[in-house]
Every structure is written in C-alpha cells, then in structure tokens.
Amino acid sequence: MTINNCIGNTLMKSNRSILYTLLCLLFLSPVAMASEPDIDEIVNKANLAAYYAGEDGRAEVTMTITDNQKRKRLRQFIILRKDKKDGGEQFFYVYFKKPSDVRKMVFMVHKHLDRDDDRWLYLPALDLVKRIAAADKRTSFVGSNYLYEDVSGRGINEDTHELVKTDDQYYVLKNVPKDPDSVEFSSYTVWIDKKTFLPMKTEYIDKNGQKYRIVEVLETQQIDGHPTVTISKATDLAGGNATTAVFQAIKYDINLKGEIFSERYLRRPPREIRR
Amino acid sequence: MNKTLFAGFICIWLISLHISEADAAGLIDNLYDNYGLEVAGFEELAGGVRLQSDGEEKQISIFDARIRLEATREIGEALLNFKGDLLADGVTETIELQLRELNLIASPLDNMDIKLGRAVFTWGTGDLLFINDTFAKDWQSFFIGRDEEYLKYPGNGIKISFFSDFANLDLIYSPLFEGSRFISGERLSYYNAGAEKIVGRNLQVTTNEPNRWFKDDELHGRLSKNIHGVELALYGYSGFWQEPEGYSGMRKKNYFPKLNVWGGSIRTAILGGIGNVEIGYYDSTENRNSDNPFIRPGEIRWLMGFERELARELTGSVQYYMESIRHYDNYRQTLSLEAPAREKNTGTVTLRLTKLLLDQNLNLSLFIYYSPDRNDGYARPKFSYKLTDNWLIDGGFNLFWGEDDFTFWGQFQKNTNVYAGLRYSF
Numbered sequence: 001m002t003i004n005n006c007i008g009n010t011l012m013k014s015n016r017s018i019l020y021t022l023l024c025l026l027f028l029s030p031v032a033m034a035s036e037p038d039i040d041e042i043v044n045k046a047n048l049a050a051y052y053a054g055e056d057g058r059a060e061v062t063m064t065i066t067d068n069q070k071r072k073r074l075r076q077f078i079i080l081r082k083d084k085k086d087g088g089e090q091f092f093y094v095y096f097k098k099p100s101d102v103r104k105m106v107f108m109v110h111k112h113l114d115r116d117d118d119r120w121l122y123l124p125a126l127d128l129v130k131r132i133a134a135a136d137k138r139t140s141f142v143g144s145n146y147l148y149e150d151v152s153g154r155g156i157n158e159d160t161h162e163l164v165k166t167d168d169q170y171y172v173l174k175n176v177p178k179d180p181d182s183v184e185f186s187s188y189t190v191w192i193d194k195k196t197f198l199p200m201k202t203e204y205i206d207k208n209g210q211k212y213r214i215v216e217v218l219e220t221q222q223i224d225g226h227p228t229v230t231i232s233k234a235t236d237l238a239g240g241n242a243t244t245a246v247f248q249a250i251k252y253d254i255n256l257k258g259e260i261f262s263e264r265y266l267r268r269p270p271r272e273i274r275r
Numbered sequence: 276m277n278k279t280l281f282a283g284f285i286c287i288w289l290i291s292l293h294i295s296e297a298d299a300a301g302l303i304d305n306l307y308d309n310y311g312l313e314v315a316g317f318e319e320l321a322g323g324v325r326l327q328s329d330g331e332e333k334q335i336s337i338f339d340a341r342i343r344l345e346a347t348r349e350i351g352e353a354l355l356n357f358k359g360d361l362l363a364d365g366v367t368e369t370i371e372l373q374l375r376e377l378n379l380i381a382s383p384l385d386n387m388d389i390k391l392g393r394a395v396f397t398w399g400t401g402d403l404l405f406i407n408d409t410f411a412k413d414w415q416s417f418f419i420g421r422d423e424e425y426l427k428y429p430g431n432g433i434k435i436s437f438f439s440d441f442a443n444l445d446l447i448y449s450p451l452f453e454g455s456r457f458i459s460g461e462r463l464s465y466y467n468a469g470a471e472k473i474v475g476r477n478l479q480v481t482t483n484e485p486n487r488w489f490k491d492d493e494l495h496g497r498l499s500k501n502i503h504g505v506e507l508a509l510y511g512y513s514g515f516w517q518e519p520e521g522y523s524g525m526r527k528k529n530y531f532p533k534l535n536v537w538g539g540s541i542r543t544a545i546l547g548g549i550g551n552v553e554i555g556y557y558d559s560t561e562n563r564n565s566d567n568p569f570i571r572p573g574e575i576r577w578l579m580g581f582e583r584e585l586a587r588e589l590t591g592s593v594q595y596y597m598e599s600i601r602h603y604d605n606y607r608q609t610l611s612l613e614a615p616a617r618e619k620n621t622g623t624v625t626l627r628l629t630k631l632l633l634d635q636n637l638n639l640s641l642f643i644y645y646s647p648d649r650n651d652g653y654a655r656p657k658f659s660y661k662l663t664d665n666w667l668i669d670g671g672f673n674l675f676w677g678e679d680d681f682t683f684w685g686q687f688q689k690n691t692n693v694y695a696g697l698r699y700s701f
Binding site for chain 2: 065067071073074098099100101103110115116118125126127128129131132133134136138139140142143241259262263264268271274
C-alpha cells in the first residue's frame with residue numbers, strides 16, 4: 001500500500017481515530033505495506049495497470065497467428081490510446097500496416113462504460129467511414145485469438161470477483177459473469193502480479209467446465225515508469241491455434257490530442273502513427 | 276487490339292509472380308529505408324461469363340489482368356499518395372492505365388486540411404445506395420464482379436476541410452466534370468428508350484462530354500458534426516447528373532444536364548445496431564417543372580437503414596430507399612404515349628448478410644436490391660477466401676431480374692454473370 005493510498009483511505013474513513021492516522025503516517029511499517037488489499041482494490045488496480053497506464057500511449061503491435069497446421073499469418077498495426085478518465089471512457093485508434101489487403105485501414109473505438117462502445121472503420125480504397133455495430137465484444141480481433149474485449153478491456157462490473165488464492169507472487173481471482181448468456185465462458189481465473197498488478201495469466205472455462213482458452217504474458221518491461229506487457233500470447237486450446245502479440249516502440253504520455261480520435265484523422269492519419 | 280499484346284501482358288503478369296516473396300519484400304523494405312517510399316500493390320487475374328446468351332454482347336463478361344501499384348511518401352508534414360492500375364481488359368481488348376490517386380494531403384492550419392489532386396471521395400450514410408454521395412461511380416465494374424473499390428471512380432480536384440467545435444466543413448471543387456462510368460452498351464446491355472428494346476454494343480450511348488474547364492465544374496459541400504456518437508450532416512452539390520440523363524435532339528446525343536442536390540443525414544448507434552436516415556432533394560435545374568420529356572425530372576430521395584450483428588460473425592442490414600418524382604403530373608403529360616413511364620414513387624429494399632468463417636479468412640456475403648414497385652432486382656452473392664496473407668481467391672454472381680425489359684434492374688437481365696478471381700498482394 002502506498003502512502004497516498006494510506007492517507008486517502010484514512011481521510012475517507014473520517015470516523016477513524018486521529019491516533020490511527022498518526023500511527024499510519026509515522027510508523028508506516030513493512031507490516032502495514034504488506035497488508036492485503038481488498039478484492040475491489042485488486043480488481044481496480046489490475047484494470048488500471050492493464051488498460052490505463054499513463055494519460056495516453058502508443059505502441060506498434062505485431063500479431064503472429066499460428067493455426068493448428070503451423071501456418072502463420074501476420075497482423076501489424078499501430079495503436080494509439082487516450083484516457084478521458086482513469087478507469088473510465090477511453091479512445092482507441094488502430095492503424096493497420098500489414099497484411100497488404102488491410103494496409104492503411106483505421107479502426108477507431110470510443111469506449112463507454114454505460115453504453116455500447118462507438119466503433120468506426122475507415123476503408124481507404126473507398127474513402128469510406130463505416131460505422132460498426134458494437135454488439136458482441138467477444139468476437140475475434142482481426143482474425144486473431146485475441147478478442148475485441150482483450151484489446152479494450154472487459155468492464156470490471158460485468159463479473160463477480162472472488163479471491164481464491166494469494167501466494168508470494170500472485171493474487172488469484174475467479175471471475176463469474178453476471179450475465180452468463182452474454183459470453184461464451186462460465187468463468188475465468190486470473191493471476192495478478194502482486195507488485196505490478198498486471199494480469200499475468202487468464203484461463204477461461206467453458207460452459208462444460210473445460211479449460212479452453214489461455215491468455216498469458218510472456219514478457220514485461222518497465223516503460224516510462226509503467227510496468228508494461230511487451231509480449232503476450234492467446235491460445236485456443238480446443239482449436240489448436242494461438243496468437244503471439246509483440247508490443248514495440250511503446251510510449252506513454254505523448255500528449256495525444258482528443259481530436260485525433262475523430263473522423264478527420266480517420267481520413268488523414270495523424271503524424272503520431274508515423275513516429 | 277491485338278491479341279498478341281494482351282497475351283504479352285498476361286505473360287508479364289505471370290512472370291512477375293515468380294519474383295520470390297523474399298525478393299519483393301526486400302525491395303519494398305529497401306525503398307522505404309532509402310527513399311522513405313512506402314510501396315504496396317497487387318496482381319490480379321479475374322474471369323467471368325454470362326449465364327445466358329445475350330445477342331447484344333459477348334458471352335464473356337470479365338477477363339482482367341491487373342497490376343496495382345501504390346506508393347506513399349512523406350514530404351515534410353505533407354503526404355503524397357499514388358495509386359495506379361495497369362489493366363489488360365480482355366473483353367474490350369484494350370490496355371488501360373488508370374490513375375486512381377495522385378494527391379497531396381497537408382494541413383496548412385491547425386484546423387484545416389487540404390487534399391489536392393486525383394482521389395476517390397465518399398460521404399453519406401447509404402450502403403451501396405447514394406443520395407448525397409454525388410461523386411462519380413463506375414457501375415460497369417460493379418456489375419461484372421470487380422472489387423467493390425472500383426465502384427468509386429476517382430475525380431480530380433481539391434478538397435478543403437475546416438474543423439471547429441461548432442461543426443466541420445468540407446468543400447470539394449472539381450474544375451471539370453467527368454461523370455460516372457455508366458452502362459453504355461459497351462460491355463453490358465441496357466434498355467434504349469428510342470429503340471424500345473434492350474440493346475448493346477451496336478447501339479452504344481454517345482454523349483456530349485463537358486469540356487470547358489472552370490465552367491463545366493462541380494462543387495460538393497458537407498457540414499458535419501458528431502454529438503456524442505450521433506453523426507449529423509448537411510450536404511450541398513452543384514454540378515451535373517452523374518449519368519447522361521438528358522437528350523439533345525439537335526445534336527442527337529445524350530448529355531449530362533445540370534443538377535443541384537441539397538440534403539441531410541443522421542447516423543447513430545441504436546437498438547444494439549447502427550441506424551441511419553438520409554434525404555436529398557435532386558433539383559434538375561434544366562427541367563424544374565418536370566415538363567421536358569428529354570431531361571430527367573427532379574426527385575426527392577430518401578432512405579433509412581439499420582444494421583446489426585445477428586449472431587457471432589454474422590451481420591445483417593436492411594435499407595428502404597425511395598425516389599419520388601417532382602411535379603409528376605407534368606412529367607406524365609409531356610411523356611410520349613409509347614414511352615414506358617416511371618411511377619411517381621419507386622421504393623427499393625436492400626438486404627445485406629455478411630458471415631465470417633475460418634478465423635475470418637472466409638467471407639460470405641449477399642447483397643440484394645429489390646423493388647416491389649417495379650418487381651425487379653439485383654442480387655450479389657459472393658465469397659472471398661484469404662489463402663495466406665498474400666493470396667486471395669474470390670468469386671460470385673451478379674444476378675439481375677425483372678418483369679419488364681425497361682425497368683432499372685430488369686433492363687440488365689441478360690447481363691447476369693458469374694465470376695472468379697485470384698489476387699496476389701505485396
């Protein structure tokens with residue numbers, strides 16, 4: 001627990017004694033720091049660590065999709081993100097570079113918490129700005145083993161969370177969807193790193209109780225002060241195919257203007273995708 | 276032309292495929308690293324035939340060998356785009372160089388963009404229905420199974436866009452009107468009102484082309500705003516009918532009468548999908564009272580559409596589109612008795628279904644136009660499959676039907692065709 005959090009919690013709970021506050025401030029002991037956060041805090045921090053690092057960010061992503069016959073397909077894109085508010089609404093701008101048939105296409109998302117996301121696709125060959133129905137977030141993103149929801153994050157209020165285990169390294173959370181009909185899984189278990197709060201592994205259980213999908217982090221780095229996933233992998237255990245995603249040229253807090261996430265820059269890519 | 280030239284082109288096409296992928300990728304990387312030039316493109320071979328004989332046209336409906344080259348380069352803060360096709364057309368027996376894009380995009384001011392040169396332009400909310408999108412189309416390519424991108428025909432001009440919190444304004448000026456590539460009889464048969472029957476190669480539409488720079492010009496405008504995901508737009512157009520909707524008795528030729536269009540549109544997320552409404556007033560300025568039988572009368576056009584996901588990887592959409600003739604009584608009175616008259620209101624329903632399979636590598640789609648008022652229609656079932664990141668095969672049908680020979684879709688019924696293609700992208 002950090003000092004700020006300690007003070008924040010203390011102030012909010014104003015009925016606590018002043019003595020406690022003083023103790024907290026003066027004797028911020030290793031014991032106090034090691035005290036376990038509650039489950040909501042873990043979920044919140046993991047959400048922020050995984051999807052809201054910095055005010056904005058940029059990364060070049062290479063996805064390699066390997067099917068069950070070892071055939072490979074490549075997806076290369078640049079992703080820009082801007083947060084309206086930590087844990088709240090976000091904007092995403094995805095500019096495709098490869099393969100050739102999707103080159104220069106742009107996919108843009110205005111992520112909302114209280115309603116369906118707004119999504120647009122720009123098709124440069126037709127100069128067409130197409131609005132896309134956002135209904136199902138659990139469909140494949142560009143034919144990979146990642147889902148739209150993996151890219152923009154699953155709403156933390158859509159599941160009930162249970163802390164099933166804590167060890168030296170991880171908080172292990174079991175998550176059960178509140179609306180089971182809206183998703184293809186019955187539950188998923190996530191291993192959250194105790195230090196960075198990054199979700200390091202997620203295992204999905206299908207409606208028959210079988211584990212069928214794993215998303216795992218293979219490499220992280222500290223970038224601009226943020227623990228960041230640099231290589232991850234999504235595996236479809238049933239289908240036998242997997243996608244590896246490598247994140248490069250990652251930058252945070254690059255002062256992306258809000259207007260980048262508008263029709264203007266769908267038709268004319270901003271310079272931020274080039275450098 | 277000469278068949279030798281065409282055969283030669285096919286040979287070059289085939290040989291160029293033998294450049295190994297590694298060589299091509301190396302060359303492309305080299306161009307980018309040394310000259311900042313982003314290069315891409317594809318080579319494509321496509322063939323297709325009519326499913327019934329058409330005495331007016333060849334049996335073969337499409338036979339294309341095509342090489343596409345695209346290049347992009349940054350020049351300071353500006354961006355230079357080139358996109359061109361070299362096409363050997365086995366049906367018309369010609370070799371064509373088509374420049375699709377050669378333009379410079381720049382932002383002279385923080386709140387202003389310009390695009391200068393040749394480009395494809397699109398706006399409006401219809402799906403394969405166009406009201407305020409008054410830009411040139413290539414219906415010929417669309418009806419024979421070329422990629423949908425070829426439905427949009429490029430134009431020369433300048434696009435100036437201003438952005439503000441109040442609204443965004445786009446103006447596109449073309450100094451010389453070019454018009455759409457309409458169905459002229461060259462390779463698709465059509466109903467000729469003068470001949471009172473379906474005709475083709477032997478009775479092609481001849482037109483009087485506008486040729487006065489800065490006089491035969493076009494101006495497109497759009498004022499648009501996105502309010503919390505609700506996209507609103509107003510449109511204006513001053514130019515010509517995109518197809519030769521007029522006939523000049525003196526010159527014994529068809530021509531492109533003047534046209535103004537005013538309209539608006541709304542598009543928003545609604546009921547778990549996307550809904551849109553668009554309306555346009557087609558002011559046929561040379562026939563404002565609809566009393567000149569040789570010029571298409573003015574119309575009110577509107578459409579409404581809805582699209583949503585029906586199941587995983589299955590999307591469906593419907594649209595209803597209406598054309599209403601202005602001053603219909605005048606139109607009917609001045610039309611000669613023998614000529615087939617249009618109804619005052621003609622509605623068209625469209626349906627689209629798109630299904631993605633095999634990790635989104637197989638795309639099955641169906642698009643149907645159907646007019647209950649005219650009892651005619653046009654269906655476009657098709658598939659495309661990505662064999663690898665580079666190779667794609669596709670194919671489909673263009674099915675036209677109609678009770679009468681003279682209706683919008685009915686006149687094309689002998690062009691019903693099947694096609695398939697193979698494309699290598701680099």
